[in-house]
Every structure is written in structure tokens, then in C-alpha cells.
Amino acid sequence: MPLPSPQLRELPRQASCAVRIRYEELLEFVTDLFALRGLAPERAATAAEALCYGDLTGLSSHGLANLTRLYLPLFDEGRVDPAAEPEILADRGAAVLLDARRALGLWAAGLAMDLAVERAARFGIGLVSVRGGTHLGCAGHHAARAVRGGMVGIVASNCGGQRIARPPGGRLAMLGTNPLSVAAPAGEHHPFVLDMSTTVVPTGRIRAAARAGQPVPAGWLADDQGLAVTDPAALDRGEAHLRWLGGDPATGAYKGYGLGLVVEVLSALVGGAALGPAAAALDGDGGPSGRDDDIGYLVAAIAPGTLRPQAEFARDSAGLFATLLGCPPVSPAEPVRYPGWLEGERARAALRDGVPLDPARYAELAELAAGTGLRLPAALGGEN
Known part of the structure; x- marks a missing residue:
């Protein structure tokens, strides 16, 4: 999938006067916030890593911007159960049906991927279908967990009962943004991580x-x-x-719409989660309707090493992405990359120089620190 132009990729992710804080301190602060909401320490740390991934990689619209807007209100409204114990409803070895029971998706999606990786190591593929989920954050973060074991990771998620986008030619919203992610090793280079909504x-x-x-x-x-x-x-x-991806029907909107339906089928229909195109959708007024409760995920890991020598797969995977990086560009100022490369570069810089936060996000953290008694992470070069 070609990367959008640099101008579009940066809008509106970068702040002209970003506040930079050390990643470890940011992670500790968010972990403590989640722990105060009742998450066990290990779960809180996993959830914090998933949330901070957005700001670490420059995908800030899915990072700390959602802390006070989305995740903390989920706790306050009782739509997330911090003590939830996900339950396996069906276990067929390589395929598992898991009820997340309203566990925080930032943690539960990682749990599902780790289970998929464990099954893939035994069977060549591990597929975990999740119902009863909540918002999982950046799907790419969870897909990339499989890469740590030399595997290919796949994550698809619907938006539960929330409906945002209309079918081409339709007057009512029927589907969510329905993200899809695929991640794979790339040798010495940053992993391939495609993380996309099926809307533009x-x-x-x-x-x-x-x-x-x-x-x-x-x-x-x-x-x-x-x-x-x-x-x-x-x-x-x-x-x-x-x-939808593709824009107008004449330029491919039906492809984006079709991919949105693919995600709906795989993530919700298979596992029995809430569907966007449910009867209640027909009572809509044309705008967004429903709530993102009972979200469905399809989480899968593929272990190529069970089908052919792992070393051969690793060699070929490294060669595939190195060859793409070697493609001569039309403009030297815009070299050829692949999904995940730019995010990997941003993460490397943020780990070295501090995670850049919009001043408004940092002000929100300051308010949370004042209200909870937690220590506010220091801005690099400044005092708090």
C-alpha cells in the first residue's frame, strides 16, 4: 500500500512547540493512572504501552489524545471492567473464541495476540476471535507483537455497535472505521506494520x-x-x-467499503460480537449512531517456520523490504518506504530525544497529576 504524501501523514500529528518527555517516565505515569482505575499492575503496564505507542510512533491521534476523551471515561461510565477475566468459550487448538467481558481493549487485544502466538508456535497458525471487547487503540501495536517471535500478525476490529460510515449511495451510517493491520519481520530494518482504517x-x-x-x-x-x-x-x-478508501465509486470507494465489510465479517460475525449493520441502524438519521460496545476482534498469528525453515523466511522477508527501500525514487527528497518504516524512525528518535507531546496533551497530564497525586513527568529541558 503506498504511503500518503508527507504533508498528509504529518497533518495534524506534529506540534510546532512540542513538549518532550522521556518515554520511560511517560509509560510509568500512564501505568499508574490505569492502576488507579483498578487495573492490575501487569495489565496497566501493557495497556500503557499500547496507548503510548501512538505518541511514540507519531500516530498521536490514537495516543494520549484518547486518554481523557475515551479511555478514562470508559472506566467512569462502567463500560470497562478493570477486573474482568476474559473467558475462553471454545478452544479448537489453533482456533479460540474468547469473551473479553469488557476488559480494557488496550490490554485484552495484547492478551489475545499472545495467545495466538502461542498457538501458532504449536499449529502453524493461531486464531483468536474476540467478542465483548472495548477500544483497542492502534491495531498495529498488537499485530506487531507477533513479529517479536518471527511471525506474521493480523488484527481486524470492528467498532461494535457504533456506526460512522455510510455504504456508497446510502443515506444511513452502517459501519465503523473498521481498522485492519498486518505486521511482518523485515530483518535489520523496521518491521512492516500496515495499520489502516478502511475509511480514508x-x-x-x-x-x-x-x-x-x-x-x-x-x-x-x-x-x-x-x-x-x-x-x-x-x-x-x-x-x-x-x-471510504478509494473516494468516489468511480475511483474505488467500493473497495474501501468492501474491506470494511471484510473486517466486519472477520472480527464480529465470526465471533458473535455486536454488528454495525444491525436492525437498529435503520432507525438512524444519517449521522453516527450506536455505541462502540461489544467490539469484535480477529487476532491471528502465522508461524512460517512451521511450514518452511525459519531462516529462509527471515532471509526472504529481509530481502523483500530491503528491495523496496532500494527502489529508485521519482524525487530524491521522497525516498521509497513501506508502512511501518516511518513510524519506526519516529519511535527511534522519540526514545532518544523524548516523546513529543502537543502542549495541550501535556496540560491534560498536568491536570491528571494534580487530581491524583501522581508525579508529572518532567519536560526535558524544564522543571515541573
């Missing part, structure tokens, strides 16, 4: 632009007549809706 962008990118007071490119949103909308706040005002 996820809602987090739209709302991040709205918070920053920036317009979005034509093609992300459309009004009821199909005309482009560049005001990101129009989404939550009900004056615009997300477009």
Missing part, C-alpha cells in the same frame, strides 16, 4: 484536526450531496460523513 482516515485524525483548528484535505469528508467538506468540526456537527 479514522475519526481520530478528523478530531485532531478540529482540535488544532486546521482544515482537512478535500476527500476525507463529504456532505449529503457528496461535495467535499474541509471543516473537520462538521463531522461531529452531523454536517459531513467519512468517505
